[in-house]
Amino acid sequence: MAVAEADRTNLSPAVATQLRTAQDLFIRRWGEMGQTWGINRTMAEIHALLYVVAEPLCMDDVMERLHISRGNSSMSLRALCDWGIVRRLHKLGERREFFESLTDVWDMFSLITAERKRREMDPVLETIRECRRMLDEKTIGKQAARGREVQLTRERLAGMEEFMEVTNKIFQQFIGNARSGLTRVVRVLLKAF
Amino acid sequence: MAVAEADRTNLSPAVATQLRTAQDLFIRRWGEMGQTWGINRTMAEIHALLYVVAEPLCMDDVMERLHISRGNSSMSLRALCDWGIVRRLHKLGERREFFESLTDVWDMFSLITAERKRREMDPVLETIRECRRMLDEKTIGKQAARGREVQLTRERLAGMEEFMEVTNKIFQQFIGNARSGLTRVVRVLLKAF
């Protein structure tokens, strides 16, 4: 149990409380932020917990600490593992499984970015291309393609496509490069401006 | 009315249908994407509509085109204006108001980025700093601050703070620079890697 583990350390009760308070504050805020970015609160909280305690926890630890049900823990932990930002961990001689967060924030960011790009940006980009195809000369004829309204819409679609392609390229730089990539990016940027 | 306006143009019915189909497809996808990023679907759809038709529309146009109520239109349009990505527009001799989207995608991105940074990242960063303060030597004493668990949590919080500070700086570059800033960023990046 986590309790037994806590006992191993020699934190005074006052310090232990302070530690927990600080962790809880972080967890709460992280959960709130997740929500506004389209990540469900509990999932973000579990992740924050695993990240901030910096030690593998089992499902019961998570349930107890965040006051959530077994079912919820199970599903959320699975989702976090699917994202790749949490790992399952077998301790030798232990029957139950433990979970730990990735350590490196930059790696986490890379994983999340890559996944969201794939899930949410790529389909939009594809749709925009399809919309443009529906309005190009080959499809509706040269005459029609010159109509004022068609022209306007075509321009807007083109503008959006260009934008998304560029942001895609930026993401591409982050993905795979992770920490080294990002810090390099930042160095370059801060110098360039 | 928008109908009268459409009549002014000489689109064949077939082309008009095709145009509308393409626009609707874009609007739908944009709405879906918005949802997954924590923006409500209708708001994203209204924005997509105003952007893609590239002509000012009045509230009734919006209601009719997206099949939403007057109340919903009113609130969503107000929110879009608050974000600054949609503008109110008076046509001379017209009683009702029209709405148009910003034209430049890069400007839109800047506005949204700035606002989300302010609303969602800054408070988190402040919280992390507060958590760190709760666990520093001055607050809990030198001895306690060296406890294993306290150390671990402190390291994690520090890692996250560093990350958020760097991403903040990147955002900072975009905000205000908008198009020129971003394209410059991209050029630099593509050269550097």
Added chain:
DNA sequence: CTCCAGTTTCAGTAAGTACTGAAAGAATGC
């Protein structure tokens, strides 16, 4: 095989969010 510790699944429900429609409020013109 059965038992048991641990995990997953999922129907039902609670909580939260978005939307409508009607009523109140503004602004314009007579």
Added chain:
DNA sequence: GCATTCTTTCAGTACTTACTGAAACTGGAG
């Protein structure tokens, strides 16, 4: 002043998403 046209607000409701808890499942030990 009143009538007309357009906009906003908000209580009530529909819809969506998240969560629980119990039952089903899994795999190791006896």
